[in-house]
Amino acid sequence: MPRTVSELMTPHPTVVEVTDTLHAVAQTMATQDVGSLVVAEGGAVVGIVTDRDLVVRGLAEGIGLDAPVGQLASEELVTVGPDDDLAEVVRLMREKAVRRVPVVEGDQAVGILSLGDLAQALDPDSALADISAAAPDE
Template identity: 45%
Template structure:
């Protein structure tokens, strides 16, 4: 059984530059079947855009999807973990901060991402969350 985040994280996460239009962010999420896109500059994390951010911070306010940028809707105060962190530490961070996803940073360099689904697949592969996380996308 894995004990460290580096053993279960998704390496090379999907990233965009801060100026990327949210229409492109949404296409990336759809095409890559991800619920988040990390906003970075030169491998340095600047924020996170989730599918919920797109709805709550852009669509609900009728913002133009071609002129609104990732930096306009991203969460900038991002909770992260290190690749050598214990999985239990990531679970604690998720609980304390009410987040479902954690970018993984090594120093100041973005190296991956880990989700509740990744942890569920590792810890309890027969759970409902693990089943949902491993299911094929419903495109």
């Protein structure tokens, strides 16, 4: 059974800069078929942005496609390290009510860990594990 974040994380997450436009970020999500991206400033992780952020905090609020993603990125960022204990990370995600966390070394993103990753490893018979393991819709 996995014990540390590095055993479950998705390595090499896509990182966008705070100055990248919402349009460019949405295109990156679509091209890579991902629902979240790590946001950095000068390479240092400062936030995360999700497809839901783009819709609910961007589009629904009338923020234009040329606005910088830094305007929507999470303000209270929760990060973990690759050697962090999974049980502690689960507790932290539950306490902070987050579905995914960037994995950082220093201030650089080295991975991302999601609830789906945890479900597949720790509760493989759950509905969330099944959904997370399924091939993306085409």
